[in-house]
Amino acid sequence: MSRLTDLIAQAKAKDATLGNELEREFRALANRRAFGLNFERHAPESVELPGRPVRRGDKVRVLPPRGSMDKGDQRLWKVNRTHKQDGTRLADLTLHEAAEPEAQTVAVEDLIVVAEMRDYIYPGLISTGKVERGGDKPCHTVINGENFHALEALTYTHRGKIDVIYIDPPYNSGASDWKYNNKYVGDEDVYRHSKWLAFMERRLQVARQLLKPSGALIVTIDEHEVRRLGLLLEQTLPDHTIQQVTIVNNPKGVTQGYLSRVEEYAFFCFGPECQIYSADDDLLTVKEEKETADGLARPRWKGLLRSGDEAQRKDREQMFYPIWIDPKLGKIIGAGKYLPLSEEPDFSLSNEHGHAVVWPVRKDLSLGRWGVGVDTFNALVKEGYVALGKYDKKRKSWGLTYLTEQHRKDIDSGTLRVLTRDETTGVADVAFEGAATRKIRTVWHRTSHDAGAYGTDLIGLFLGNGRTFPFPKSLYAVEDALRPIVRGNKSAIILDFFSGSGTSLHATMRLNRQDDGRRQCICVTNNEVKASEQQALKSDGLRPGDPEWEQWGICDYITKPRIKAAITGQTPEGDPIKGDYKFTDEFPMADGFAENAEFFTLTYETPVSVSHNRAFARVAPLLWMKAGSEGRRIDSLPDAGWDVADTYGLLTDLDAAAPYIAAIEAKGGIRIAYIVTDDDRRFQSVAQGLPDGVEAVRLYESYLTNFRFSMGR
Ligand SMILES: C[S@@+](CC[C@H](N)C(=O)[O-])C[C@H]1O[C@@H](n2cnc3c(N)ncnc32)[C@H](O)[C@@H]1O
Structure with missing residues (x-):
């Protein structure tokens, strides 16, 4: 950027106005997000609304003649007036936001309404x-x-x-x-x-x-x-x-x-x-847990011998420790103190009870290390979460597997269940509770x-x-x-x-x-x-x-x-x-x-010249959706001044508040009570009378104004 600052300074020296303009643009750019995504926000976006009737004030495009393959005039025009001439509806148009004013009269049939994202829509x-x-x-x-x-x-x-x-x-x-x-x-x-x-x-x-x-x-x-x-x-x-x-x-x-x-x-x-x-x-691997005759799925226990990176004895000195087992019973007794790097392991060791020792030996016969420390290991043995496998002559070592931390968490949360513990070895039989078992x-x-x-x-x-x-x-x-x-x-x-x-x-x-x-x-x-x-x-x-x-x-x-x-x-x-x-x-x-x-179908209304009944019919599905899209919909303004459907009610005549509230109470399960009034105090007083759990929602009497949106402004 200093190169740019330099160049701007030079430009300023030669032409102050140009230099200042350049500096302003540069600042605007520099103030944008330093990292991440910088892009032109191409405003305004617009969309054509085929089938939407053309009205005064609309923005429109003029369509190419029928049968033509032309793209047609892509400019936007504003409708100033519509009128009839010899049975044809015509629209007087002026070019929208144009420096050079232009006007024309075009058959309404040949126009298509365009909404820009910054426009208000109803x-x-x-x-x-x-x-x-x-x-x-x-x-x-x-x-x-x-x-x-x-x-x-x-x-x-x-x-x-x-x-x-x-x-x-x-x-x-x-x-x-x-x-x-x-x-x-x-x-x-x-x-x-x-x-x-x-x-x-x-x-x-x-x-x-x-x-x-x-x-x-x-x-x-x-x-x-x-x-x-x-x-x-x-x-x-x-x-x-x-x-x-x-x-x-x-x-x-x-x-x-x-x-x-x-x-x-x-x-x-x-x-x-x-x-x-x-x-x-x-969604990636083949299912790893084996379904057994009892129909239960069991997790795969993890090998205790560390594999992959940092799996050598020297990588974690304290994880090279003896594990005592009773080979006859197939039982794990517990772990002894770790063996410092300076000492060599003795593979023929047995303790005073005649238990055999297991050292972590890798496939290539080098000395490895266990996957958990001594204390964790002993805690796992106590719970029955470590199991003894087969003896491997070549490695002079035994296979050992255990339940990972995730499995233990799953036991705590109830996803996994301990069914029994073996009477001799104490090893737990663990199965998944229900079907859902794995992280995607x-x-x-x-x-x-x-x-x-x-x-x-x-x-x-x-x-x-x-x-x-x-x-x-x-x-x-x-x-x-x-x-x-x-x-x-x-x-x-x-x-x-x-x-x-x-x-x-x-x-x-x-x-x-x-x-x-x-x-x-x-x-x-x-x-x-x-x-x-x-x-x-x-x-x-x-x-x-x-x-x-x-x-x-x-x-x-x-x-x-x-x-x-x-x-x-x-x-x-x-x-x-x-x-x-x-x-x-x-x-x-x-x-x-x-x-x-x-x-x-989504419609676009204009608040001018739309009758209450028609405007209500168009917003009725929105009221029903807000209440959960369930059961009957109130599609027209109720003659009685109120109506209660399956999940919501509508009050249009505030003098009928008493029967409205009574009907909501009697019906039960009502989520929303719409109350149509421009008067805030009257809305509050009806809302207060509603049963607990019913949400009062106010609607303005000119229905469409409740649904005036423009996010793109
Ligand atoms: C890739 S397709 C989606 C396919 C869909 N997942 C399926 O399985 O059928 C994208 C769809 O979005 C629609 N679409 C694109 N722009 C849209 C817009 N501005 N408003 C509404 N729909 C739009 C297109 O008509 C198209 O059918």
Whole structure:
């Protein structure tokens, strides 16, 4: 930097104004984070909202004529007025934030509304269908929409309530795998990485507000952005413990550069209070504990002779000590004092009771050392946690194994149980309590994680008719990622805001089936049409927003039918799904799941000119979601001035507070009481009358203002 300071000084001497300007820019840069990730925050990001009616004040783009392959005018225009002429609705436009004013009048049909991330939005949800096979279980939700805005809406319904966020964002591979500001980001784009980082950072900033302190965020990624994402996560979640997992998801390999790539990655970001549960499988090694005839799993005892580095006698003088045994009984008696380095061990030694001695001798016959000190060893013998193995003639030594510190902790915590102790030797018989036994490793190598066989092909079974989705995860890989975090929490809430085909929801249903859980998954995905199909649709004169275009979008064409098929066990054509689920829980896919799911589309309202009834209908699903997405929903303003559903109630006429409170008391199990009033005092007085445990939530009378968001400002 001193070179730069030098140069600035020279510039100042020659041209003071230029020098001062340079210095200001340099200071601004130097004040940024010294280490870590520096990138252009590409503001503002914008998103097109196909199908959203055009209104005065909106920002819009002018679409190219139907059938044209042109990109069209990418500039933003502001709608000043709309009016009708000869039966056509027209909009008077001026160029947005332009130095040179420009104006034009364009048919509304040819406009598409654009929302910038810094704009205020008023999100709503409309239901587009549901599947119900789960009785009173909470409902999974699939939201079709831009995830940034959906996340903003979720800050109202789920702030601090999510147990796991699992996301599989576009990997920024340079192929047409994602769009920024409505343009695919190709590998020749010099801002490619900073655009991706800005895109991700904006969403992670909102998403972190949704996580419980005991929650975890899991993000999958591949080699294109793994290094930058790692830094971004460290910066965005400074209080989280972050671990990187390598997943072999394509064992056949793809030649990339010089080597053949077989893996992708997942960052696990554990919240400060996150608890991880053991699993039956560490996802890397072959199962090490032997299942025996009694059906119990036993841990593998560790060799007492130190192996690996620092395993020589001289490395730890005090860990070279004699162990006394009774070879006839196969019993360990205890350890004697360590033998100083200066003295040679005597292999024929026996003590006054006729006990034999065991010295630590390595395979190459050099003198080694034990893995624990004398005191620990004697304590272990007392507990029966050391066992005597066979005599090795060559080494003139005996095999000895013991229970590691982790095993001993597992005994204390109840994960491991001491069944009996041998009457003669005193050695404990230790087995795992229940099935969950092992810590998951940071490298996963399981055939079940193959994204081809258990992602693409599996989705094909559910959708039939050759429908394919470009980058699905293996169902079982997602299940394995979620399991350690939600295993002990049967009512966990899981969020996936890049849900694509809905694998995370499918995996959640499998996890529920394995332990009778009531977990729910919230999926958000846009309705993007595959890049390869867009050209054909365009040349047919179609545009985003046309029903004939939207029907091919991911959410409508893949996600919703897949979830419906998974629950009902039938393809969209009504045929039973052919095939069985594999691995942890094997059963016919045609059985489906006893679960409920509802599909929604995110809407964008404007507070002007929206009637109370319509505005309420759009926010009704959000009120229901905030109360747990369970049971009946109050979809319209109640005539009686109040209504009480299964988990929440709504009071719109404060004069009806008495019957409202009485109904909440009578119903029981109500979590939230919404009270609609602009008057703070009246809200307080109703809230005070509510039974204990019912949360009072105030809503403004103009419903949409309760849901005004702008995080990107
Ligand atoms: C890699 S895919 C996820 C695949 C998913 N894990 C599965 O197994 O099917 C990423 C998905 O995120 C969606 N997506 C990308 N940007 C989005 C955005 N801004 N809002 C909502 N969805 C988005 C894409 O449509 C794509 O389906």
